[in-house]
Amino acid sequence: MxxxxxxxxxxxxxxxxxxxxxxxxxxxxxxxxxxxxxxxxxxxxxxxxxxxxxxxxxxxxxxxxxxxxxxxxxxxxxxxxxxxxxxxxxxxxxxxxxxxxxxxxxxxxxxxxxxxxxxxxxxxxxxxxxxxxxxxxxxxxxxxxxxxxxxxxxxxxxxxxxxxxxxxxxxxxxxxxxxxxxxxxxxxxxxxxxxxxxLIPVIPEVEDAMERLEVSNQSSDEVWENFGKKCITCGGCSFVCPTCTCFTVSDRVVAAGTGDRIRSWDSCLYAGFTKEASGHNPRRTAALRIKRRHEHKLLYHKDRDHYGGLCTCVGCGRCSDYCPVHIGLIEVAQAICSAQDGTGEEKRYSGGVS
Ligand code: SF4
Ligand code: SF4
Incomplete structure (x- = not known):
């Protein structure tokens, strides 16, 4: 050593x-x-x-x-x-x-x-x-x-x-x-x-929410509707997230006959992210987009972590820190659980042991 x-x-x-x-x-x-x-x-x-x-x-x-x-x-x-x-x-x-x-x-x-x-x-x-x-x-x-x-x-x-x-x-x-x-x-x-x-608190609702989503995709539409009404579609949660990898491509003319194709960060919270060429948009509302984002973190891709993690959220807490309307992964997990248990509405996570 x-x-x-x-x-x-x-x-x-x-x-x-x-x-x-x-x-x-x-x-x-x-x-x-x-x-x-x-x-x-x-x-x-x-x-x-x-x-x-x-x-x-x-x-x-x-x-x-x-x-x-x-x-x-x-x-x-x-x-x-x-x-x-x-x-x-x-x-x-x-x-x-x-x-x-x-x-x-x-x-x-x-x-x-x-x-x-x-x-x-x-x-x-x-x-x-x-x-x-x-x-x-x-x-x-x-x-x-x-x-x-x-x-x-x-x-x-x-x-x-x-x-x-x-x-x-x-x-x-x-x-x-x-x-x-x-x-x-x-x-x-x-x-x-x-x-x-x-010194670091365990938040049981995160694993609990994963199980509830897994069993029969049980999550109350009301939860997503409530978050959808609050989301201002800024995309900040995606940009500060260590595991978000959404991107888009665009072309730029540099001079006559030459140009670049550029890959840039995008966010699945943006209304146009899933809009198809036909005009159809399978995630046309903020509620559907927030639901999809959190399913990606908590429900899908668990098997893609070859390093022993729980899911594709790594617990950095930045979405809770920076979302201007307090839609962090912790708040979402807690809201999924409390809506099903009938114990209350979503609320801002104010932190655990520090
Ligand atoms: S807490 Fe999870 S979902 Fe939120 S920014 Fe960090 S890794 Fe991403
Ligand atoms: S940071 Fe909050 S308000 Fe901004 S897109 Fe993400 S969930 Fe919506």
Whole structure:
């Protein structure tokens, strides 16, 4: 086992950045924590839960996938050696799930090549990073079980370093990483994990709602109608979600005879997302679209998580944090249960243990 002193981290990041693009948390002038290209000045370890997951590293908000030239076209598959530092376990699982989803039926070279060239340095959570964290419910945290290159556990003035892959071993070869006693380090990690789990609430309604949807797709239409009346169709829930991968394609003329085909994030909450060429729209109301979104998280694709997660929500809580009208996955799960039990209406989730 290795350890790295926190005051050596910037030097390590600079070394890593000499060989690849490093995406790391940084504090913006407005005080927000975001993932961006490593910058020594604004780099921060005080990251809690950054407002957006780093999914754009594998699935950019907008990217050119084809270029058309006078007499032909060429596919544009880009991907540079990249390292994502400080990714939270839920967001890391979101990357794994998204990649699994994107490559399930057909090869998606655009995200696959980026994924193959990306190293991940996960930072295990010592407890809830915000009142809406529920990774212990979705089995996606507070530490990563697999699929990472290295994982860091906070140990005061240093991090304990768990190596998860051969590429991870290569990352810790510099003498800034000190060897430490394996047994003692493992004991510290077990203590860290025990305490972390005890500090993150389990939300039983999430699994309960999954079962109710599974049994006979039991969910009251009234629940979806109520949420549909409130939703302002901003799409924010999709854009902050680590496992949302809806996209659209558009074409842009660059000059006479040349152009680009661009893939951009889309949202299944948008009215036009499922509109067919005939004009028919199978999800014509916000209620139907909200229902569909949550069925995708709670009912479908469970078997597509090869990493032991509960469903294709990784419990980051961002939809509860950012939906302007409080339609987060927690609120939806609770509303499904309370509507069936006749115990009340949907209400904003105000957080558990933090
Ligand atoms: S559905 Fe909500 S809580 Fe679940 S992963 Fe997406 S943003 Fe996070
Ligand atoms: S964030 Fe809320 S209001 Fe916006 S589309 Fe999603 S559910 Fe609707």
């Amino acid at each position: 290795k350890r790295i002193r926190k005051d050596s981290l910037k030097e390590v990041l600079k070394e890593w950045a000499a060989e690849r693009t490093v995406i790391a948390p940084r504090r913006t002038e407005r005080g927000e924590c975001i993932y961006d290209t490593f910058d020594e000045e604004s780099f921060t370890l005080d990251i809690a839960k950054p407002s957006s997951p780093p999914k754009r590293s594998l699935f950019p908000q907008s990217e050119v996938i084809f270029q058309v030239e006078q007499d032909g076209y060429r596919q544009v598959v880009s991907g540079n050696p990249t390292l994502i530092f400080g990714i939270r376990p839920c967001d890391h699982k979101g990357l794994l799930q998204s990649q699994s989803f994107m490559s399930q039926d057909l090869d998606d070279p655009y995200s696959r090549v980026k994924s193959e060239k990306t190293l991940t340095v996960v930072m295990a959570c010592p407890g809830s990073m915000s009142p809406t964290c529920f990774c212990t419910t979705t089995k996606s945290g507070p530490w990563a079980e697999s699929g990472f290159d290295i994982q860091l556990y906070d140990d005061g003035d240093a991090f304990l370093v768990e190596i998860g892959s051969e590429r991870g071993s290569g990352l810790v070869s510099s003498n800034r990483f000190e060897d430490i006693d394996e047994a003692r380090a493992n004991e510290k990690i077990r203590t860290f994990q025990r305490e972390a789990v005890s």
